[in-house]
Amino acid sequence: MEHANAHEHQDQLINAIKCNNAIALKELYVSNYPKIEALVLKNNGSTDDAKDIYQEAFIALWNNVKNDAFTPTNESALDGYLYTIAKNKWMDIVRSKQFKKTQTLTPERMAFLKKEENNDFNEIENKKLNKAMEAFKNLGQPCKQLLTTFYFDKKSLRDIAIELSLDEASVRNKKYRCMEKLRNQVLDIKTPNSER
Amino acid sequence: MKDNSNISQELFEAIERYINGTMEASELKDFNDYLKIDSEFKTQVEDYKTIFQGIEEQSLKEQLNTFHAEISKPETKNPKFKKVHYLFFSKIAAAAAIIIAMGSIWFFSGSPNQKIYANYFKPDPGLATTMSSTDNFEFYDAMVHYKHKNYDLSIKKWSILSQKNPSNDTLNYFLGVAHMANKNMDKAIPYLEKTTKNTNPEFPFLKDAYYYLGLAYIKEGNINLAKKYLTLSDTDVAKTIISKLPN
Numbered sequence: 001m002e003h004a005n006a007h008e009h010q011d012q013l014i015n016a017i018k019c020n021n022a023i024a025l026k027e028l029y030v031s032n033y034p035k036i037e038a039l040v041l042k043n044n045g046s047t048d049d050a051k052d053i054y055q056e057a058f059i060a061l062w063n064n065v066k067n068d069a070f071t072p073t074n075e076s077a078l079d080g081y082l083y084t085i086a087k088n089k090w091m092d093i094v095r096s097k098q099f100k101k102t103q104t105l106t107p108e109r110m111a112f113l114k115k116e117e118n119n120d121f122n123e124i125e126n127k128k129l130n131k132a133m134e135a136f137k138n139l140g141q142p143c144k145q146l147l148t149t150f151y152f153d154k155k156s157l158r159d160i161a162i163e164l165s166l167d168e169a170s171v172r173n174k175k176y177r178c179m180e181k182l183r184n185q186v187l188d189i190k191t192p193n194s195e196r
Numbered sequence: 197m198k199d200n201s202n203i204s205q206e207l208f209e210a211i212e213r214y215i216n217g218t219m220e221a222s223e224l225k226d227f228n229d230y231l232k233i234d235s236e237f238k239t240q241v242e243d244y245k246t247i248f249q250g251i252e253e254q255s256l257k258e259q260l261n262t263f264h265a266e267i268s269k270p271e272t273k274n275p276k277f278k279k280v281h282y283l284f285f286s287k288i289a290a291a292a293a294i295i296i297a298m299g300s301i302w303f304f305s306g307s308p309n310q311k312i313y314a315n316y317f318k319p320d321p322g323l324a325t326t327m328s329s330t331d332n333f334e335f336y337d338a339m340v341h342y343k344h345k346n347y348d349l350s351i352k353k354w355s356i357l358s359q360k361n362p363s364n365d366t367l368n369y370f371l372g373v374a375h376m377a378n379k380n381m382d383k384a385i386p387y388l389e390k391t392t393k394n395t396n397p398e399f400p401f402l403k404d405a406y407y408y409l410g411l412a413y414i415k416e417g418n419i420n421l422a423k424k425y426l427t428l429s430d431t432d433v434a435k436t437i438i439s440k441l442p443n
Binding site for chain 2: 026033059133152176
């Protein structure tokens, strides 16, 4: 990659991630995994640990990119950021057992602790999100497919309608009914007065 | 999260516009006013926000798992078994007879040649997949699968493109090589021949296409055609191979 284009390339990648472009996500995911696996394996983890930590980090990166909480500053910024998140997450697991009190406060660590505070603050929000994810995971296939195509793959109603050989209005109505179904399931999971 | 009251399709779509930020100014003003007055409605909107995020995040999570499956086992090839489901038994029997017949021809005629093939066949490394080529999304998407040795999937995707654009040299070339990598010479050869016939002299893969065609014919046991195409390929490796073939 030419140096002059490097920054532009990162911007393109950022935009592609925001659109959930499958090629971009896959390239980013596949190309960065080996480094993180090596890190985790070297630090007493298994390949399963590596996968879990990496996916958590990847989703965190994706969220931050989507919310504009991260802006790339050089051509390998995204890779570096992903690595740092995964490393922090893993190091935290490793250290939680032994070294928690004697850690030095590196800038990375500071950033991490700051995030942890936010996490407490967002605890209830997270519970809701998990509930929504769980409900969506278990939603019936036709609805799940339709909602994924529209909200994740970001296909237009028109294209979806063509694929399903339906007219646009029926797809819109279908989408609405699927959302209601999902919403009811999300709301039903929680009984009125338990905060769990 | 609150209450079960129904929300009409119209209202749902308004909420969706609000969350996506695609509301027009006048509607947005009314909507905001409404949010201020009605706290229950505000909660409902927040619930929708969470649900939208949940859909996206769960979809991503599931997609990551499919990405991951391809990291851990890049070579998943059971295409023949899948296809068998669609065939009738008699066809299987006929196919088996042909395979046995061809197998015995190979067995008696060309086992040294099979060694040559095995020594020299390496799939083309493929093209760089850059983000900028969004106009060729499908082609490069398949290329990513090809590079991960997921030949069935890349063949499937390229075949769809090839139906639209049957004379695309690059497409035919990679389809041919992918079929070879899948050990499917019958399908590889027509694509490679098409590549070499339609092509203009500028085509960057012309020599490679002749080379792979030559190898495919070695595998098929047709030494004369193999020599012809290897000669046309005119590379050092091709000359070395020719010198090793029986006269």
